[in-house]
Amino acid sequence: MSNQHWMQRDLDVLWHPCTQMKDHERLPLIPIRRGEGVWLEDFEGKRYLDAVSSWWVNVFGHANARIGERIKEQVDQLEHVMLAGFSHQPVVELSERLVQITPPGLSRVFFADNGSSGIEVALKMSFHYWLNSGQPAKKRFVTLTNSYHGETVAAMSVGDVALFTDTYKALLLDTLKVQSPDCYLRPEGVSWEEHSRTMFAAMEQTLAEHHHEVAAVIVEPLIQGAGGMRMYHPVYLKLLREACDRYGVHLIHDEIAVGFGRTGTMFACEQAGITPDFLVLSKALTGGYLPMAAVLTTDEVYAAFYDEYATLRAFLHSHTYTGNPLACAAALATLDIFEQDGVIEANKRLAARMASATAHLVDHPHVAEVRQTGMALAIEMVQDKAGKVAYPWQERRGLKVYEHALTRGALLRPLGSVVYFLPPYVISEEQIDFLAEVASEGIDLATRTSVSVAVGDNRYPGFRDPG
Numbered sequence: 001m002s003n004q005h006w007m008q009r010d011l012d013v014l015w016h017p018c019t020q021m022k023d024h025e026r027l028p029l030i031p032i033r034r035g036e037g038v039w040l041e042d043f044e045g046k047r048y049l050d051a052v053s054s055w056w057v058n059v060f061g062h063a064n065a066r067i068g069e070r071i072k073e074q075v076d077q078l079e080h081v082m083l084a085g086f087s088h089q090p091v092v093e094l095s096e097r098l099v100q101i102t103p104p105g106l107s108r109v110f111f112a113d114n115g116s117s118g119i120e121v122a123l124k125m126s127f128h129y130w131l132n133s134g135q136p137a138k139k140r141f142v143t144l145t146n147s148y149h150g151e152t153v154a155a156m157s158v159g160d161v162a163l164f165t166d167t168y169k170a171l172l173l174d175t176l177k178v179q180s181p182d183c184y185l186r187p188e189g190v191s192w193e194e195h196s197r198t199m200f201a202a203m204e205q206t207l208a209e210h211h212h213e214v215a216a217v218i219v220e221p222l223i224q225g226a227g228g229m230r231m232y233h234p235v236y237l238k239l240l241r242e243a244c245d246r247y248g249v250h251l252i253h254d255e256i257a258v259g260f261g262r263t264g265t266m267f268a269c270e271q272a273g274i275t276p277d278f279l280v281l282s283k284a285l286t287g288g289y290l291p292m293a294a295v296l297t298t299d300e301v302y303a304a305f306y307d308e309y310a311t312l313r314a315f316l317h318s319h320t321y322t323g324n325p326l327a328c329a330a331a332l333a334t335l336d337i338f339e340q341d342g343v344i345e346a347n348k349r350l351a352a353r354m355a356s357a358t359a360h361l362v363d364h365p366h367v368a369e370v371r372q373t374g375m376a377l378a379i380e381m382v383q384d385k386a387g388k389v390a391y392p393w394q395e396r397r398g399l400k401v402y403e404h405a406l407t408r409g410a411l412l413r414p415l416g417s418v419v420y421f422l423p424p425y426v427i428s429e430e431q432i433d434f435l436a437e438v439a440s441e442g443i444d445l446a447t448r449t450s451v452s453v454a455v456g457d458n459r460y461p462g463f464r465d466p467g
C-alpha cells in the first residue's frame with residue numbers, strides 16, 4: 001500500500017486540523033506507517049527527522065520501549081475509570097510526583113484531557129476563587145500580545161493570534177491585553193533582561209488601574225510558542241509575581257509547551273525562582289503518547305472551594321477522560337526517564353550544539369535573528385534584515401522551507417517565517433547538524449526571490465500560520 005493510496009482514502013473522509021484543505025490539491029499529505037526514535041517513516045519507506053516533536057509533545061522519541069511497556073502493563077490492569085468518586089494507583093502516584101517536582105506551594109492537582117481544557121480549568125478556578133472569596137468583580141483576565149493558550153473559546157480569548165481573535169471576535173471574553181516583552185522587538189544594543197524589565201512597566205500600569213476587576217494574569221513563561229517562538233528574560237516573570245502579590249491577582253503559568261525541560265530547566269518558572277498560583281501542564285507530560293493535562297494549584301485556592309455541599313462552593317467541572325490511567329502510566333514512565341537518565345543535564349550539550357550548528361545563519365542576508373532558550377531554537381526570516389521587515393504572510397515563505405525539508409527527510413514545519421527546532425531530547429549531535437544543514441538550504445531557497453505580493457491586505461499584519 002503506497003502513500004498515494006492512504007492519502008486518497010484520507011482526503012475522501014478527513015478534515016485536518018489547522019489546514020486549508022484545498023492546499024492538499026498541491027501539497028502531498030504524508031501518511032506515516034511507523035515511528036522510531038526521532039524518525040517517522042511513510043508507507044514507501046521514506047524517513048523524516050521529527051524536528052518539531054510532532055507538535056511539541058514528543059520528548060523521548062517515537063515507539064519508546066520504556067513508555068510503551070508501561071502503557072501495555074496498564075492496559076491489562078485498568079484502562080479507565082471515572083475519577084469522580086473513584087481513584088486509582090497511577091493517578092495518585094502521578095499527582096504525588098507532580099507536586100514533588102514542581103515549585104514549592106503547588107500542592108493540588110486537577111486533571112483535564114488536553115491543553116486547552118487545562119487552560120479553561122485554570123481560568124474558571126481563578127474566577128471562581130474570587131467569587132467564593134466575596135470578590136465577584138474580579139472576573140477579567142490580563143494577557144500578553146502575541147500569546148497563545150489553545151483553541152477552545154475561553155482559551156482563545158486569552159490568546160492573541162490575529163486570525164483567530166479577529167474571526168471569532170464575537171464569541172470572545174473581554175480581556176485586557178498588555179504589550180509582550182518579546183525580545184525580538186528590543187531596540188538595538190539593549191539586552192534581553194533590560195528590555196524585559198522595561199516592558200514590564202505596561203503590565204504594572206494595567207494592574208494598577210484594573211486590579212479590582214482582574215482575576216488573573218496568564219502568560220506563556222519565557223517562550224511565546226505559537227506566536228513565533230518569541231522569547232523573553234525570566235526577570236519579567238519575577239516582576240510579574242511580585243506585582244500579582246501586591247495587587248491581589250492570580251498568576252497563571254501556561255507551561256503546556258515549555259514544561260518538561262524545553263527551556264533548559266524542568267519548568268520555566270524555576271528560572272525566575274517563583275511559584276505561580278496555577279501551573280498548567282500538558283503536551284510532553286505523557287511523553288507525547290496520550291492526551292492529558294494537569295493544573296496544579298495551591299492550598300489557598302483549594303481551601304476556598306472546600307465547604308459543605310449546600311454552600312455550592314465546589315468546583316463542579318469535569319472532563320470525561322480526566323485522570324485516564326493509560327495517560328497516567330505514560331506520564332509516570334516519562335518522569336522516570338527524566339529522573340533516571342539525567343535528561344536536563346544531558347540536554348545542555350544538545351542545546352549548545354543547536355547553537356553552534358546554526359550560528360552561521362546570523363550572517364544570512366534574510367535572517368534577522370537566531371534565538372534560543374534551552375531546547376528551543378528559532379530562526380526569523382525577513383525581507384529586510386536591517387529594518388526587521390517581515391515577509392508578507394501571503395507569500396508563505398516558511399512553507400517553502402517545509403517543502404524543501406520534506407525532500408531531505410526532515411519534518412521542519414515553520415510558524416510563518418520562523419523556522420524552528422524543537423526536537424525530541426533523544427536527538428544526536430549529528431542529527432542536529434543535519435537539521436541545521438537542511439534549514440540553511442531551505443532558508444536559501446525560500447528567500448531567493450524578492451517580494452511579489454502586493455501588500456494591500458493589511459487585515460492581519462502580524463498573521464502567522466499557527467503552526
Ligand SMILES: *Cc1c(COP(=O)(O)O)cnc(C)c1O
Pocket residue numbers: 114115116117119148149150151220225226254255256257282283
Ligand atoms: C498547545 C498549547 C496549548 C493548547 O493545548 P491543546 O492540547 O492543543 O489544546 C495551550 N497553550 C500552549 C502554550 C500551547 O503550546
